[in-house]
Amino acid sequence: SQTFTITVLPGDGIGPEVIEQAVNVLRVIEELEDVSFTLEYARLGGCAIDEDGTPLPQDTLDKARRSDAVLLGAVGGPKWDNNPAHLRPETGLLGIRKELGLYANLRPAFMLDCMVGVSALKEEVVKGVDLMVIRELTGGLYFGEKKRYETENGEVASDELIYHEYEIERIVRRAFEVARLRSKKLTSVDKANVLESSRLWRKVVERVAPDYPDVELRHQLVDSCAMELIRWPKQFDTIVTENMFGDILSDEASMLTGSIGMLPSASLADGNFGLYEPVHGSAPDIAGKGIANPTATILSAAMMLKYSFGLEKAANAIEQAVHTVLNSGVRTGDIADNKDEAVGTKEMADKIIAAI
Amino acid sequence: SQTFTITVLPGDGIGPEVIEQAVNVLRVIEELEDVSFTLEYARLGGCAIDEDGTPLPQDTLDKARRSDAVLLGAVGGPKWDNNPAHLRPETGLLGIRKELGLYANLRPAFMLDCMVGVSALKEEVVKGVDLMVIRELTGGLYFGEKKRYETENGEVASDELIYHEYEIERIVRRAFEVARLRSKKLTSVDKANVLESSRLWRKVVERVAPDYPDVELRHQLVDSCAMELIRWPKQFDTIVTENMFGDILSDEASMLTGSIGMLPSASLADGNFGLYEPVHGSAPDIAGKGIANPTATILSAAMMLKYSFGLEKAANAIEQAVHTVLNSGVRTGDIADNKDEAVGTKEMADKIIAAI
Numbered sequence: 014s015q016t017f018t019i020t021v022l023p024g025d026g027i028g029p030e031v032i033e034q035a036v037n038v039l040r041v042i043e044e045l046e047d048v049s050f051t052l053e054y055a056r057l058g059g060c061a062i063d064e065d066g067t068p069l070p071q072d073t074l075d076k077a078r079r080s081d082a083v084l085l086g087a088v089g090g091p092k093w094d095n096n097p098a099h100l101r102p103e104t105g106l107l108g109i110r111k112e113l114g115l116y117a118n119l120r121p122a123f124m125l126d127c128m129v130g131v132s133a134l135k136e137e138v139v140k141g142v143d144l145m146v147i148r149e150l151t152g153g154l155y156f157g158e159k160k161r162y163e164t165e166n167g168e169v170a171s172d173e174l175i176y177h178e179y180e181i182e183r184i185v186r187r188a189f190e191v192a193r194l195r196s197k198k199l200t201s202v203d204k205a206n207v208l209e210s211s212r213l214w215r216k217v218v219e220r221v222a223p224d225y226p227d228v229e230l231r232h233q234l235v236d237s238c239a240m241e242l243i244r245w246p247k248q249f250d251t252i253v254t255e256n257m258f259g260d261i262l263s264d265e266a267s268m269l270t271g272s273i274g275m276l277p278s279a280s281l282a283d284g285n286f287g288l289y290e291p292v293h294g295s296a297p298d299i300a301g302k303g304i305a306n307p308t309a310t311i312l313s314a315a316m317m318l319k320y321s322f323g324l325e326k327a328a329n330a331i332e333q334a335v336h337t338v339l340n341s342g343v344r345t346g347d348i349a350d351n352k353d354e355a356v357g358t359k360e361m362a363d364k365i366i367a368a369i
Numbered sequence: 370s371q372t373f374t375i376t377v378l379p380g381d382g383i384g385p386e387v388i389e390q391a392v393n394v395l396r397v398i399e400e401l402e403d404v405s406f407t408l409e410y411a412r413l414g415g416c417a418i419d420e421d422g423t424p425l426p427q428d429t430l431d432k433a434r435r436s437d438a439v440l441l442g443a444v445g446g447p448k449w450d451n452n453p454a455h456l457r458p459e460t461g462l463l464g465i466r467k468e469l470g471l472y473a474n475l476r477p478a479f480m481l482d483c484m485v486g487v488s489a490l491k492e493e494v495v496k497g498v499d500l501m502v503i504r505e506l507t508g509g510l511y512f513g514e515k516k517r518y519e520t521e522n523g524e525v526a527s528d529e530l531i532y533h534e535y536e537i538e539r540i541v542r543r544a545f546e547v548a549r550l551r552s553k554k555l556t557s558v559d560k561a562n563v564l565e566s567s568r569l570w571r572k573v574v575e576r577v578a579p580d581y582p583d584v585e586l587r588h589q590l591v592d593s594c595a596m597e598l599i600r601w602p603k604q605f606d607t608i609v610t611e612n613m614f615g616d617i618l619s620d621e622a623s624m625l626t627g628s629i630g631m632l633p634s635a636s637l638a639d640g641n642f643g644l645y646e647p648v649h650g651s652a653p654d655i656a657g658k659g660i661a662n663p664t665a666t667i668l669s670a671a672m673m674l675k676y677s678f679g680l681e682k683a684a685n686a687i688e689q690a691v692h693t694v695l696n697s698g699v700r701t702g703d704i705a706d707n708k709d710e711a712v713g714t715k716e717m718a719d720k721i722i723a724a725i
């Protein structure tokens with residue numbers, strides 16, 4: 014029997030609650046498949062600031078490096094919002110991405126038929142939407158040199174959007190490979206009419222494209238993409254883009270579905286290693302109430318089974334169970350039409366477990 | 370009687386067609402008000418590349434500097450898409466913005482009741498949307514230092530997102546002033562949890578805010594704003610943000626209305642000088658067919674009357690006329706439910722003129 018070690022980072026806010034349910038789902042998979050999971054708990058974000066004096070303790074990095082994958086709840090909260098940068102939860106998140114080389118952020122945005130009602134968009138526009146935003150996660154505007162200095166005329170601040178050819182190449186190849194397993198349509202998003210980094214991006218995409226002749230490639234400007242995602246999202250399948258553009262566009266794409274409480278994400282390194290987390294945040298306003306939607310975290314665990322452990326069958330079983338439960342009308346408060354009939358975190362997860 | 374000099378830049382694609390109609394509207398205003406307009410035609414973009422060998426001829430800059438405002442159609446087209454950067458139409462646009470100090474880009478996005486049908490969003494979400502995105506236009510990622518060089522491991526390219534305190538201050542003050550004349554709600558959008566330039570941006574906003582105690586201020590992260598614009602756009606009134614973020618968010622906001630063929634924009638310098646242009650592009654696919662929607666350019670002319678000439682009454686008359694015509698069901702092809710009943714560019718403008 015196979016054994017995988019998972020570093021579990023519950024994090025802050027609703028993080029621990031949704032993680033608990035994802036772990037319950039993993040326990041069920043152990044019963045059904047010839048596999049076992051060793052869980053190593055560690056801290057990231059606000060809880061680590063409080064306990065360890067840093068958002069990314071060395072112990073967390075060590076555990077993550079020794080494990081086969083990382084499962085994260087969510088980090089952040091008002092308590093740490095006014096801290097200096099090095100004592101902020103998101104600094105831990107950015108740090109772990111960089112330290113573990115998690116350069117490929119996969120963010121699916123899909124619309125289940127039974128959920129079209131919750132979207133802000135018209136049914137005919139969003140029904141059947143199924144797209145994947147692949148965001149470069151360890152370069153670009155996030156990680157270039159930052160400056161802050163005084164001049165005679167006041168302060169100046171800057172950030173650098175910088176890409177090396179190899180950074181672009183590896184994310185673009187990954188995107189072509191993902192697109193190949195989906196409907197073979199890849200849109201590369203840049204701002205090549207203005208940015209030098211985008212011109213290099215586009216050049217690398219063009220150089221790499223002939224290796225994937227079966228994938229249909231399109232270039233699109235980021236402003237145009239932001240529009241077209243709203244006008245007719247079904248024209249897109251896989252989108253690949255720079256870190257900052259990807260931050261914006263993946264959030265926009267998520268919201269097309271109206272149900273970000275259901276969307277998972279994967280952040281992959283070379284090889285099989287990856288960190289998996291829900292797209293939603295730590296939602297401090299509902300933390301501890303047992304009403305958070307665990308679906309995104311459970312689907313993140315499913316992505317982990319698929320991308321890091323090669324357990325495609327188990328991953329599909331979880332996804333199917335989620336669809337079945339949602340189809341049957343069970344809803345947590347964030348996606349319920351009728352808030353009175355909404356179920357809690359545990360009940361939602363139990364239904365999913367029962368359906369697996 | 371007052372006289373204003375306007376530099377008219379028809380540009381490329383549908384530019385000349387829509388400009389012709391906006392000029393017709395200005396001629397009508399001359400008849401109705403005690404005002405006259407001296408028009409100076411000049412070239413910008415692709416037509417200037419072809420005729421003058423540069424997208425921004427000196428003659429165009431000279432004329433613009435001598436005039437009270439600039440009215441622009443649109444620039445660009447596939448013919449020039451593969452040119453080197455200095456021979457591309459958008460380089461002319463970026464150049465004229467920078468040369469004329471047009472740092473404040475005002476991009477309204479409004480939903481007329483009679484147009485809710487054309488939006489991709491549900492009626493209850495978009496009905497009554499009326500927002501103004503104010504984009505910093507001469508700094509940030511667009512104008513910072515660009516680099517491109519070879520290393521042993523391949524090429525590297527970079528762009529710098531840089532802001533001086535005074536650049537932030539002037540756009541933010543402008544935004545507070547605009548918000549004050551609207552519903553007194555200003556959202557400042559940044560990525561202060563990651564970018565140093567955003568931290569300076571936020572600091573300047575905080576410093577300036579006490580001078581506008583009547584305006585309610587909110588800070589929002591750019592990714593969150595991209596989501597919230599879709600989820601519930603009516604929460605926004607005036608939004609102010611950095612150049613690149615503004616490019617993306619203003620296009621996203623325009624598309625909420627589903628009718629970008631109707632949206633105008635203003636790019637203002639200190640004082641009363643400004644450049645006015647429709648939000649849409651040069652639409653080469655429909656150029657010369659007489660079917661382009663002239664409304665955005667006509668409304669851009671109205672913004673010019675208001676912001677550069679102080680002719681509020683005439684501006685309102687044009688806006689009212691546009692509403693009247695649209696309310697009566699007259700539509701160009703881009704916004705028509707029934708394409709067979711769509712009117713052409715001239716007919717649309719004639720109806721608007723008749724309604725003034």
Ligand SMILES: CC(C)[C@H](C(=O)O)[C@@H](O)C(=O)O
Nearest residue numbers: 103104106107260562563592
């Ligand atoms: C918390 C923040 C730093 C982070 C990011 O911008 O990458 C988040 O928005 C995300 O998308 O994961």
Ligand SMILES: CC(C)[C@H](C(=O)O)[C@@H](O)C(=O)O
Nearest residue numbers: 206207236459460462463616
């Ligand atoms: C054409 C392009 C350079 C321009 C920009 O990015 O500013 C356009 O998208 C706009 O928004 O006016």
